[in-house]
Amino acid sequence: MPAHEGTRTYDAVIVGGGHNGLVAAAYLARAGRSVLLLERLGHTGGAAVSSRPFAGVDARLSRYSYLVSLLPDKIVRELGLDFRVRGRTISSYTPVERGGRATGLLVGGGEERTRRAFAELTGDEREFGAWQRFYGMTGEVARRVFPTLTEPLPTRAALRARVGDEDAWRALFEEPIGVTVEENFRDDLVRGVVLTDALIGTFADAHDPSLAQNRCFLYHVIGGGTGAWDVPVGGMGALTDALADAARAAGAEIVTGHEAVRVDTDGRTAEVTYRTADGEGVAAARHVLVNASPRELAALTG
Ligand SMILES: Cc1cc2nc3c(=O)[nH]c(=O)nc-3n(C[C@H](O)[C@H](O)[C@H](O)COP(=O)(O)OP(=O)(O)OC[C@H]3O[C@@H](n4cnc5c(N)ncnc54)[C@H](O)[C@@H]3O)c2cc1C
Structure with a gap:
């Protein structure tokens, strides 16, 4: 004009x-x-x-x-x-009362310290093992998906091929993240800590069919190809x-x-x-x- x-x-x-x-x-x-x-x-x-x-x-x-x-x-x-930026040693601490006793879950401070924190909270090693497998899977997805953020937007099929892991694809891209979290974790507090990354900043719930919560979760776990959040x-x-x-x-x-x-x-x-x-x-x-x-x-x- x-x-x-x-x-x-x-x-x-x-x-x-x-x-x-x-x-x-x-x-x-x-x-x-x-x-x-x-x-x-x-x-x-x-x-x-x-x-x-x-x-x-x-x-x-x-x-x-x-x-x-x-x-x-x-x-x-x-x-x-x-x-x-500087890295963080501790990523979260979630207080809770168990059996009338004040306790909590500390995530960070090294693998051994986190393992102990899980064992103290849940009474066995199972939940920490699940945690390591789950974040091993998201870490691999991060490594593959993050570089696409500065490339032309891939098609869904191209991204699926790039992820190259059908179980991870289903868990993070196809089904509500709530299903995956319930499949992988037993402890309600641990489920809540994992879901923080899916629900913070969205108005969706863990099982929302829109999968807005999955998108929110992915944004929180793929940064830098590792999912690390720095100060x-x-x-x-x-x-x-x-x-x-x-x-x-x-x-x-x-x-x-x-x-x-x-x-x-x-x-x-x-x-x-x-x-x-x-x-x-x-x-x-x-x-x-x-x-x-x-x-x-x-x-x-x-
Ligand atoms: C409480 C909170 C915590 C968050 N924590 C994090 C975090 O830890 N890490 C992270 O990466 N992200 C975080 N986010 C998200 C992040 O802040 C946003 O994704 C980011 O700020 C978006 O940037 P933007 O440039 O797209 O828009 P904005 O930051 O929203 O900027 C838009 C700008 O446009 C201006 N504007 C709007 N209308 C007009 C107009 N008509 N004329 C002129 N100017 C106009 C506004 O004043 C504003 O300055 C958080 C967000 C919130 C609210």
């Missing part, structure tokens, strides 16, 4: 400065495209930001999301991100700041305090209207990437 007089035209206007918007801005700018990224808040990072919660203490903590797993090394390398040094905001730096260094224009309020398009080009504290502005674009919710996209396009 014809741009208004004085309106600057970009190859891409990106709505939303969360980590996905920032990654898109960095790659497009590095490919020589002109990029404008609009963020409505006063800072970039979206739900992956840090804050200094303690007055007078110079410590930055993750505010919402707090652990890194799904960020491919390939992106860290290609964008030259100045960003570090970002400086909080998650250190990562999104590094992404914003990489995008700016490549020439992307990033503006905060700019809320996109409308996208008009004739299907070939578009105009994005945005609001700032000082009024409204318009940017013309050959492509618009909306890195916000589907509801926001629907509102923007009317």
Whole structure:
């Protein structure tokens, strides 16, 4: 559509400065495209930001999301991100009362310590053996599936062939994860610990026919090809700041305090209207990437 007089035209206007918007801005700018990224808040990072919660203490903590797993090394390398993570020794501790006694399940601190924790909780070695077999299986799936996250989306058949283990395919991709967890684990607390990765952040239950819980589970166990979740040094905001730096260094224009309020398009080009504290502005674009919710996209396009 014809741009208004004085309106600057970009190859891409990106709505939303969360980590996905920032990654898109960095790659497009590095490919020589002109990029404008609009963020409505006063800072970039979206739900992956840090804050200094303690007055007078110079410590930055993750505010919402707090652990890194799904960020491919390939992106860290290609964008030259100045960003570090540290491993965790302990991954979880779940307190419980058994026989009137306060106890719990500690996962982590080395294989021997975890084995002892399972034995103390369940009274035998069976449950820890099941745990090792189950996570051996998810680890193998992780090694095969994670590289596809930075490749063109494979078909279902291609992914199944890549997984190359029909039992694992059935357990993780075909049947509700609740069935698999019940088949493999006897102890209700252990079942709950395994299911955390399937239910956190979803509104599905363990046996939901939509399999949304399986998708959630896979995202939690395939990161980095191992399923490990690391702590970002400086909080998650250190990562999104590094992404914003990489995008700016490549020439992307990033503006905060700019809320996109409308996208008009004739299907070939578009105009994005945005609001700032000082009024409204318009940017013309050959492509618009909306890195916000589907509801926001629907509102923007009317
Ligand atoms: C409590 C919580 C804990 C989590 N824990 C983890 C974790 O430990 N590890 C992990 O990897 N993931 C975690 N996640 C998920 C992770 O935070 C998200 O997957 C990630 O933030 C999504 O990034 P995004 O860039 O797609 O979107 P977002 O981070 O949602 O960013 C979208 C951005 O768009 C902006 N925006 C929206 N509408 C407009 C508009 N009209 N104009 C301009 N700007 C607009 C928003 O202000 C926001 O900055 C957690 C999420 C939550 C809520």
